Amino acid sequence: xxxxxxxxxxxxxxxxxxxxxxxxxxxxxxxxxxxxxxxxxxxxxxxxxxxxxxxxxxxxxxxxxxxxxxxxxxxxxxxxxxxxxxxxxxxxxxxxxxxxxxxxxxxxxxxxxxxxxxxxxxxxxxxxxxxxxxxxxxxxxxxxxxxx
Amino acid sequence: xxxxxxxxxxxxxxxxxxxxxxxxxxxxxxxxxxxxxxxxxxxxxxxxxxxxxxxxxxxxxxxxxxxxxxxxxxxxxxxxxxxxxxxxxxxxxxxxxxxxxxxxxxxxxxxxxxxxxxxxxxxxxxxxxxxxxxxxxx
Amino acid sequence: xxxxxxxxxxxxxxxxxxxxxxxxxxxxxxxxxxxxxxxxxxxxxxxxxxxxxxxxxxxxxxxxxxxxxxxxxxxxxxxxxxxxxxxxxxxxxxxxxxxxxxxxxxxxxxxxxxxxxxxxxxxxxxxxxxxxxxxxxxxxxxxxxxxxxxxxxxxxxxxxxxxxxxxxxxxxxxxxxxxxxxxxxxxxxxxxxxxxxxxxxxxxxxxxxxxxxxxxxxxxxxxxxxxxxxxxxxxxxxxxxxxxxxxxxxxxxxxxxxxxxxxxxxxxxxxxxxxxxxxxxxxxxxxxxxxxxxxxxxxxxxxxxxxxxxxxxxxxxxxxxxxxxxxxxxxxxxxxxxxxxxxxxxxxxxxxxxxxxxxxxxxxxxxxxxxxxxxxxxxxxxxxxxxxxxxxxxxxxxxx
Numbered sequence: 001x002x003x004x005x006x007x008x009x010x011x012x013x014x015x016x017x018x019x020x021x022x023x024x025x026x027x028x029x030x031x032x033x034x035x036x037x038x039x040x041x042x043x044x045x046x047x048x049x050x051x052x053x054x055x056x057x058x059x060x061x062x063x064x065x066x067x068x069x070x071x072x073x074x075x076x077x078x079x080x081x082x083x084x085x086x087x088x089x090x091x092x093x094x095x096x097x098x099x100x101x102x103x104x105x106x107x108x109x110x111x112x113x114x115x116x117x118x119x120x121x122x123x124x125x126x127x128x129x130x131x132x133x134x135x136x137x138x139x140x141x142x143x144x145x146x147x148x
Numbered sequence: 149x150x151x152x153x154x155x156x157x158x159x160x161x162x163x164x165x166x167x168x169x170x171x172x173x174x175x176x177x178x179x180x181x182x183x184x185x186x187x188x189x190x191x192x193x194x195x196x197x198x199x200x201x202x203x204x205x206x207x208x209x210x211x212x213x214x215x216x217x218x219x220x221x222x223x224x225x226x227x228x229x230x231x232x233x234x235x236x237x238x239x240x241x242x243x244x245x246x247x248x249x250x251x252x253x254x255x256x257x258x259x260x261x262x263x264x265x266x267x268x269x270x271x272x273x274x275x276x277x278x279x280x281x282x283x284x285x286x
Numbered sequence: 287x288x289x290x291x292x293x294x295x296x297x298x299x300x301x302x303x304x305x306x307x308x309x310x311x312x313x314x315x316x317x318x319x320x321x322x323x324x325x326x327x328x329x330x331x332x333x334x335x336x337x338x339x340x341x342x343x344x345x346x347x348x349x350x351x352x353x354x355x356x357x358x359x360x361x362x363x364x365x366x367x368x369x370x371x372x373x374x375x376x377x378x379x380x381x382x383x384x385x386x387x388x389x390x391x392x393x394x395x396x397x398x399x400x401x402x403x404x405x406x407x408x409x410x411x412x413x414x415x416x417x418x419x420x421x422x423x424x425x426x427x428x429x430x431x432x433x434x435x436x437x438x439x440x441x442x443x444x445x446x447x448x449x450x451x452x453x454x455x456x457x458x459x460x461x462x463x464x465x466x467x468x469x470x471x472x473x474x475x476x477x478x479x480x481x482x483x484x485x486x487x488x489x490x491x492x493x494x495x496x497x498x499x500x501x502x503x504x505x506x507x508x509x510x511x512x513x514x515x516x517x518x519x520x521x522x523x524x525x526x527x528x529x530x531x532x533x534x535x536x537x538x539x540x541x542x543x544x545x546x547x548x549x550x551x552x553x554x555x556x557x558x559x560x561x562x563x564x565x566x567x568x569x570x571x572x573x574x575x576x577x578x579x580x581x582x583x584x585x586x587x588x589x590x591x592x593x594x595x596x597x598x599x600x601x602x603x604x605x606x607x608x609x610x611x612x613x614x615x616x617x618x619x620x621x622x623x624x625x626x627x628x629x630x631x632x633x634x635x636x637x638x639x640x641x642x643x644x645x646x647x648x649x650x651x652x653x654x655x656x657x658x659x660x661x662x663x664x665x666x667x668x669x670x671x672x673x674x675x676x677x678x679x680x681x682x683x684x685x686x
Contacts, residue, residue, distance in 0.1 A: 172351030
């Protein structure tokens with residue numbers, strides 16, 4: 001594993017220790033994998049304590065389950081740090097909502113919920129954002145097994 | 149030639165509708181209003197209400213949410229009213245043919261009287277298309 | 287005071303954009319907002335999974351017509367990040383020129399629409415008149431006024447031959463005095479100051495909370511700009527500045543956009559003058575398995591693309607985030623407490639990717655009766671301008 005760059009990345013490492021698995025692809029592209037029950041703490045620390053900018057959340061349906069990537073930026077360090085987590089429950093994927101802490105996450109969590117079927121527990125407005133209200137239940141367009 | 153179509157040939161009032169377009173076609177439609185192209189000298193005017201429209205310029209591949217509105221507007225439009233599909237998306241869904249939220253193209257929802265392809269079509273092409281349509285009116 | 291619901295959208299008389307907002311109004315003051323997007327949702331992320339990597343730039347270009355080239359730039363940068371690909375220097379300069387041309391024509395479009403909303407129609411016609419030479423220049427360079435199809439992974443698809451340089455410089459030379467005039471109009475016109483200042487306030491804390499981007503955020507004095515925060519293309523090889531304005535209101539966002547046009551002309555000139563000779567394409571044959579992130583500063587803010595590859599020629603996953611997606615969420619803050627006409631201006635100040643078009647109608651919650659139609663609200667917005675013009679003894683700004 002490459003050495004972690006100085007600055008805020010090291011602070012994250014110090015705070016959460018060996019519960020994190022680092023992947024330094026480039027000095028300006030850092031990925032850190034963590035369990036779902038810790039993911040939000042890491043995100044909150046990056047957003048509040050380190051003043052990292054929230055960029056977006058990517059949701060991916062993989063053979064192992066549902067991967068969520070929380071993308072943050074440290075502009076003064078010219079760095080993007082992505083917190084990755086894997087939800088192994090394929091039947092009822094769920095995770096705590098980040099929106100109460102980061103209002104800017106509100107839309108993307110709604111989008112991931114309707115396109116991938118992941119429940120964000122505690123989201124203040126979990127309604128459809130992009131799909132029509134009468135979109136068939138249980139049909140999630142971004143899942144691998146969705147066809148037309 | 150009927151009185152209505154005679155009047156139409158002099159001055160055409162156009163209603164613009166976006167059914168999920170990326171905006172390029174819409175901007176080129178608006179560009180027709182600007183001094184360079186100035187469709188107002190042809191008597192073409194963009195109107196705010198479907199009830200005043202002689203023609204509807206439709207852009208976009210028709211998303212699920214826009215489809216009922218497109219249909220409703222066509223039904224509300226006083227006839228004769230001509231539907232002009234502006235842009236490749238309106239004509240054929242363009243690059244979005246396989247999109248899960250697309251129910252178009254426009255002629256899958258309402259009758260279309262003229263197709264102006266392009267991505268986006270230039271203002272000259274839009275004006276040309278409308279004029280061609282008008283010249284076919286008997 | 288009866289609480290009424292004000293639906294905004296989806297159809298505006300002049301520009302049609304199928305977005306829908308619902309405003310809650312008490313009297314004439316906005317107290318809440320609800321979104322219903324999706325009229326524009328075409329499922330591009332899913333379509334991208336069926337395309338090959340070299341087809342992807344063409345579809346992402348059509349995410350939004352006005353931020354058109356910023357999406358392909360971000361997408362190919364994500365692929366280049368994934369594959370550790372180095373782009374030839376000449377291609378970086380060409381990317382910069384295209385990106386800045388787009389910035390100018392996008393901001394001028396916004397200026398025109400803003401003028402139209404507040405009732406300065408000469409500004410509308412003027413801005414769109416001076417936008418035409420930029421579109422023609424884009425056609426001269428790339429073959430199209432919009433949708434330039436210039437970007438590919440590893441470089442650009444088309445060169446800008448040296449014989450085209452004089453026309454680029456000439457267009458910039460003719461444009462800059464007009465932009466200076468516009469800047470003067472904004473900074474000196476007391477009506478614009480009175481009309482636009484103090485509306486749609488968004489603090490730097492709000493910018494952080496909502497992840498606001500672009501001129502929308504820079505109008506709150508927050509100097510975020512991908513071109514400085516994570517330089518790409520040729521932005522770290524030329525002299526230019528991030529434009530901010532501290533007043534946190536609609537006025538600030540308007541001024542930032544005008545200043546950025548002037549800065550863009552500066553950038554384009556330098557790129558032409560410093561353009562290195564050489565290759566424009568790294569000739570990428572394939573991408574390895576992995577993941578990459580690319581982002582670019584579109585006229586509206588940061589476009590963010592994440593791509594995952596499994597070594598085949600199609601993306602496993604391509605996440606695309608347009609800046610307006612984040613900026614929309616700031617509406618909760620910037621419209622609440624404003625009068626209806628000002629609320630509309632506040633939303634327009636974010637330059638939402640739907641070209642600032644909303645149809646607002648105020649409906650009585652009990653009877654469902656329309657109290658104020660879109661035309662009424664537009665009229666209110668313009669009435670306020672008229673009053674201020676009378677107060678200050680001004681006519682519309684004269685534009686040649």
